[in-house]
Amino acid sequence: MGTTTPPRTLAEALRARGDESLARLLRARPDLLNPVPNDITQLATRAGTRASVVRALEHLDRFALQTAEALAVAPDPAPYDTLLSLLTGDGQDDGDQRDDMGAAIAAALPVALKDLREQALVWGEDERLHLVRTARELLAPSPQHPSPTGLGPTVAEATAGMSPGRLQEILTDAGLPATHDPVSAVTALSGLFTDRTRMGALLDTAPVEALSVLDRLVWGPPYGEVTPNPTPPVKWLRDRGLLLPVSTRTVVLPREAALHLRAGRAHRVPEPVAPPVEATAERDPQAVDRAAAGQAFMAMSTIEELLKFWNGGGPAILRAGGLSVRELKRAASAMDVSEPVAAFWVELAYAAGLLASDGETDERYAATPAYDDWLELPAQDRWVHLATAWLAATRTAGLVGGQDAKGRALSALGPELDRSTAPEVRRRVLALLGALPPGTAPDPASLLARLRWERPLRTGTKGGTAAGTSAGTPSRAAGTTYGAPASPAAATAPGDTADLRSRIALWTLNESELLGITGRGALSSQARALLEDGPDEAAARLAPLVPEPLDHVLLQADLTAVAPGPLNRPLAEMLSVLADIESKGGATVYRFTPGSVRRALDAGQAATDLHAFLAAHSRTPVPQPLSYLIDDVARRHGHLRIGAASAYVRCDDEAVLNEILADKRSANLRLRRLAPTVLAAQTDPASLLEGLREIGYAPAAESAEGDVLITRAGARRTPPRSAPAPVPEGPPVPDDTLLGAAVRAIRAGDTAATVVRKDGTEVPVAGSLPRTTSAETLATVQAAAMTGSAVWIGYVNADGAASQRVIAPVRVEGGFVTAFDHTADEVRTYPLHRITGVAELADDTGA
Numbered sequence: 001m002g003t004t005t006p007p008r009t010l011a012e013a014l015r016a017r018g019d020e021s022l023a024r025l026l027r028a029r030p031d032l033l034n035p036v037p038n039d040i041t042q043l044a045t046r047a048g049t050r051a052s053v054v055r056a057l058e059h060l061d062r063f064a065l066q067t068a069e070a071l072a073v074a075p076d077p078a079p080y081d082t083l084l085s086l087l088t089g090d091g092q093d094d095g096d097q098r099d100d101m102g103a104a105i106a107a108a109l110p111v112a113l114k115d116l117r118e119q120a121l122v123w124g125e126d127e128r129l130h131l132v133r134t135a136r137e138l139l140a141p142s143p144q145h146p147s148p149t150g151l152g153p154t155v156a157e158a159t160a161g162m163s164p165g166r167l168q169e170i171l172t173d174a175g176l177p178a179t180h181d182p183v184s185a186v187t188a189l190s191g192l193f194t195d196r197t198r199m200g201a202l203l204d205t206a207p208v209e210a211l212s213v214l215d216r217l218v219w220g221p222p223y224g225e226v227t228p229n230p231t232p233p234v235k236w237l238r239d240r241g242l243l244l245p246v247s248t249r250t251v252v253l254p255r256e257a258a259l260h261l262r263a264g265r266a267h268r269v270p271e272p273v274a275p276p277v278e279a280t281a282e283r284d285p286q287a288v289d290r291a292a293a294g295q296a297f298m299a300m301s302t303i304e305e306l307l308k309f310w311n312g313g314g315p316a317i318l319r320a321g322g323l324s325v326r327e328l329k330r331a332a333s334a335m336d337v338s339e340p341v342a343a344f345w346v347e348l349a350y351a352a353g354l355l356a357s358d359g360e361t362d363e364r365y366a367a368t369p370a371y372d373d374w375l376e377l378p379a380q381d382r383w384v385h386l387a388t389a390w391l392a393a394t395r396t397a398g399l400v401g402g403q404d405a406k407g408r409a410l411s412a413l414g415p416e417l418d419r420s421t422a423p424e425v426r427r428r429v430l431a432l433l434g435a436l437p438p439g440t441a442p443d444p445a446s447l448l449a450r451l452r453w454e455r456p457l458r459t460g461t462k463g464g465t466a467a468g469t470s471a472g473t474p475s476r477a478a479g480t481t482y483g484a485p486a487s488p489a490a491a492t493a494p495g496d497t498a499d500l501r502s503r504i505a506l507w508t509l510n511e512s513e514l515l516g517i518t519g520r521g522a523l524s525s526q527a528r529a530l531l532e533d534g535p536d537e538a539a540a541r542l543a544p545l546v547p548e549p550l551d552h553v554l555l556q557a558d559l560t561a562v563a564p565g566p567l568n569r570p571l572a573e574m575l576s577v578l579a580d581i582e583s584k585g586g587a588t589v590y591r592f593t594p595g596s597v598r599r600a601l602d603a604g605q606a607a608t609d610l611h612a613f614l615a616a617h618s619r620t621p622v623p624q625p626l627s628y629l630i631d632d633v634a635r636r637h638g639h640l641r642i643g644a645a646s647a648y649v650r651c652d653d654e655a656v657l658n659e660i661l662a663d664k665r666s667a668n669l670r671l672r673r674l675a676p677t678v679l680a681a682q683t684d685p686a687s688l689l690e691g692l693r694e695i696g697y698a699p700a701a702e703s704a705e706g707d708v709l710i711t712r713a714g715a716r717r718t719p720p721r722s723a724p725a726p727v728p729e730g731p732p733v734p735d736d737t738l739l740g741a742a743v744r745a746i747r748a749g750d751t752a753a754t755v756v757r758k759d760g761t762e763v764p765v766a767g768s769l770p771r772t773t774s775a776e777t778l779a780t781v782q783a784a785a786m787t788g789s790a791v792w793i794g795y796v797n798a799d800g801a802a803s804q805r806v807i808a809p810v811r812v813e814g815g816f817v818t819a820f821d822h823t824a825d826e827v828r829t830y831p832l833h834r835i836t837g838v839a840e841l842a843d844d845t846g847a
Contacts, residue, residue, distance in 0.1 A: 006125050010132060011044035013123035015750065021118070022746070023739040028119050029056055030731040036742045038803070039749040047120045053134040056119050062453045063272045067112040068121060068131060070266040072139035073151050073255060077128035084109060087272075090196070090264030101270065108272035149266045150220020151259070152252040155190045158244040170241040174202065189241050193256035202240065209233035214242065214253065218261045219268050222253040274453050277432050278446040283520055285439040292524035293545035296383045296516025297566065302335055303349050303386065304375070307367045308576065309334045310355075313716050314365035317357055322414030323365070328400075336584065343400040343412040344511055350413055352389035353723030358716075365413065368721045375569070379546045380539040383516065387530055387538070390515060391426055394418045394726040398507035420729035425504040428454070430512065430531055433523040441521030444509060448502050455501060553590070555618040559626055563588040571617055577603055578610065592626055597633040598698055607634035633698065638708055640692065640699035647688040649679040649699070665695050748822050751806055770794045770804075770837030780838045781817050785809035790822065794836035802836070 007013035014022065026033055031052050037043040046052060057065065070086040071078055087109065088102040113129070116122035124130040131139075139148060152158070159167065159182075167185040168178050176188050192198055203211065210233035217224060226234060226249055234251075237243040243251040262268075315327035323331075323346065332342035349355040354371040357363050374382055396419045400412045410416055432450060433442060512518045517527040526545070530538035549568035553561040553575065561579060564587050566572075578600040579590035600610060610630050614622050640651050651657050654676050660666050661673065669691050670682040681688045685701060692699045700708050734742070770792060772780070784791045790808045797803075807819035810827070817835070821828045 006128060007123060009044070010048065010120065010123050010130075011041045014044050014047075014120065015040045019740075019743050019747070022743050023736075024118055025120055026739055026742060027733060028059070030733050031055060033734060033738075033742055034731050036745050037749070039746060041750070043746055044120070048132050048134050050134050050138075053121070053132065053138065056121055057135065057138065058455070060115070060119075060456075061274070062456045063108055063270070064112040064115050065456055066267050066270055067109065068116060068135060069139050069147065069149050071122065071129060071131040072136050073147060073149055073266055076136065077124055077130050080113075080126040080129065083129060085264055086259075086266040087270050088265070089262070101272075104272045105270055112272075147220070150218075150222065150268075151255045151266065152220075152222035153255060155193065155241070155244070155254045155256055156186050158246070158252055158254050159186055159189075162245075170239065173239040174241055190256050193241075193254065193260055196260065199257075199260050207233050207236060210236050210242075213237060214257075214261060217253045218258050220258075222258060224251050224253075225249050226251055271453060275446065275449045277436065277450050278443040279436060279440045280443045281441045281521065282437070283439045283441065283522055285522075285525065288439050288519040288522045289524050289526065289541075289545055290519070292516045292519030292526065293542060294516075295513065295519065296526075296542065297379065297546060299386060299515050300379060300382050301566070302337075302345055303352075303354065305335055306331060306345055306349060307354060307371055310366060311716060314355075314367075317363045317365065318411065318414075320408075320411075320414070322411035324411070325409075328412050340398070340400065341514065344397040344514065346412050347393075347395050347397040347400075347417070348386060348390055348515075351393035351395055351723060352386055353721065356718050356721035358718040366716050366718045368718050370721070370723075372717070378539075378543070380542040383542060384530065384535045384539050387515060387517060387527070388535060389723065390511065390517075391530075392423055392726050393724075394420050394422050394728075395724065396422050396504060396507070397511070398503060418727040419500060419504065420727045421501060422504050423726060424729065425451070425501055426508045427531070429505050429508045430517065430523065430527065433518065434528055434531060436523070438525065438528075439522050441518075444506065447509075448505055451501060451505055552617050552619045555614065555620050555622055555626065557623040557625060559592045559623070559629065561590040561592070561618070563590065574600075574613060578605075578613075592629060594629065594633050594698075595693075597630055598637060598693075601634060601637045602700070607631055610634075636698045638698075638700035640697055642685050642689045642692070642699050642701045643704070643706075647681045647683055647685045648674070649681065649688070649692070650677060650702075652677055660692070660695075660697070663695060666691070748806065751822060770839045772837035772839075774832070777835055777838045778812070778832060780840065781809045781819075781832075781835075782812050784840070785812050785817075785819075789840070792839045793830075794838075795830060796834050796836060 007016060014025075017025075025047075029047065029052065032043060032046050037046060057068070060068065067083070067087065070083055074082055074086055084106065087105050113122060121132055121135050122129055123132070162182075164180060164182050164185070167182060167189075168180075171178055171185055171188060174189065174192060176192060179185050179188065192202070206214075209231070213224075213233055214237070223246065224243070226238075226243075230238065234243065238245070238251060242253065242257050244254055246252050259265075309331065315323060315330075318324055328339055328342055328346070331346060332339045335342055335345065337345070346355070352374075354368055354374055355365060356368050358366050374385060377385070395417045397412070397417070399410050399417050399419070400414075402410050404410055404416050408416075428451065429447065432447060436442060509518075509521075512527075513521070516524070518524060526538050526541040529541045547565055550563065550565045551568050551571060553563050553567070553571075555561050560582065561575065563572075563575075567575065567588075575590055577596075579592045579596050582589045582591040597610070601607075605613075607630050611622070611627065614626070639653070640649055640656070642649060649657065649660065649671065657673070657677065657679055660679065661671060669688060671679045672681075674680045683691070689699055689701055702708055771794070780791060781793075783789075788808065790806055792804065792806055794802065794804050806822040807817070807828075807830075808822070809817050809819040811818040812832075815832050817830045817832060819828065819830065820826070
């Protein structure tokens, strides 16, 4: 096709593109590659399907979408100047602000058109711009689905089917010469509405109430419901064609009249420039980094605390999947956070692969082996692992506590929390934060406004709310209901994609602060490095900011220990067994209790070990009350022995057993004496052990050989588990290698579909294969192999799939043809019996 010949179809426009342009189209609309189109014609057909066009429209920014909406109400094809006029107006508005808007629109329109052309939504030269038919159908007005611009049908569309007599009455009342030709009558009425002078003179004679009616319809929806006896202002408008009947009770303001009242503008407020993200505060970047690093350390500590809480066997999984409300409350109480924040930490641990189900019959959540590997990493690498998992996760913790489409509650770790748009929104929010100067915290309202401009509020269906829509609420006055019929999709329903994007953006701001991505509302330098340079650079930026672990605590006389900072892992693990955490913050306070000391003894520690441990790791002398507490608990520890009978209690002191039997609190244990020093119980050893401890005794469990059992904390792990895979939003974006191969395949297939035979006839359309006899096929390919020329063949593979190819035979022997396949851009071998036919190509095909 010559470069001076304008394209007649979308396929011709795509065929004229370069390979890089086609690759950009396939990158922007990856759904077109599934499967790879056979040729350009099939690519153009697929690009015009409803589902693909809806997907493409949903990824336009607000001004590009406004441009497409303006083309939908413009003539087809539309000159560039007409499109520009629909966006800027006809110049009749006064004021410098309108002039500034016009200049901004004129500067932004070429960029918007380039974007629409790149995505194959618009094609043609500037003097003949075509919006693809499917997009026009989605965005054009109809009685069932008003246009997003708020414009109604043209005079010609609204008067289709109107009787000639009624047209004559309208012309007469409007002061136009009568004509018996319906086409001439429609042309005359359209000409009146588009002539500013005559239209202004007509409106000067209108009653004030009639002008009020027009003001309420002009920005849409343009439909109104009339009563059987309309008021005089409505009757005046209807008689002059300013309101045309759609049905017996519905009228519409025609597009030409509305554009006159709008001063030629398709949208009330064009938005050619993205709104800026405004700042609320500017802080010292170093203070931001330190605050973010401190929160990052708290995030890692919180994850550890959660998984330690579930170390001995986590909560059971609900039958429908997920975590029960009660278990979430327990986890929130253990971490001393609110339930929504607890849901975030639980989901983060799951997304990072540190938490999973154990797969047992009585299925429960537990830490994975990857958690132990994660604990061995340096602090900065542990944070990078969490942050990377959060960025890529499609699971959305903010939905926990809400309801799905069927009204069922959404639970943490449940199966309905995946939202494929979440990673893209998170990264875009952080990119906008990164565009601000270091240390700058954004205004959330302006951030949401920017995101809505980049992905306008709309439902993606015909008539859905989009930029420029002014959907009115039906109201009845003077015999007319203005704004009816309203589109079912005229408002953004709760929970739709656009509303969810805004909620994910707000959740992102909160979650990034919890995770240490931001500090005091501003993006930290380590997070910038993670987004721009990768995990290694982020870890290197964070490392100097992470506090060094301490190897000591401060013991106090009130049976507490103060950790003035983070402790090294062996010390923290031992202290968490020996004492209970009383408070957290800049310094952690641990409290020693009889129960906590008994827990350390159960773990295999002796009293002497505990004394030595405290003496070695305390910067203050070990208080005497603490030493007495350890010795007292150790003296009584193991005095009672619990084993399996199903369970029994053994003690050398008969008085102690007598005391237990006499205690009413032991009645539920159903104890009975087997011997002076042995009691049997009708319960399992674990329940018996716990029951006696609740009464106030300090029993120890023993094995079948009579040895004391050592209970070690944190032993339960799931089998190896992979982190949950994010749910992609539509087809994945292809890499450059795949794009290059796809473009070559489409070009080659197009060559096979458009080449010319030597007899001068074109190859039939795709799907129609050449037919020749076996002898003719063999003779033709042998001749092509001798002359080095290309031929066109029809081929059926082993699966029965038919295709047409352009090949250059190299060798023909043994019932096979070895040839360079221009369609696949490689050398291939074809069985002769699978070739349906062959035809020689013209010498100038360029194959």
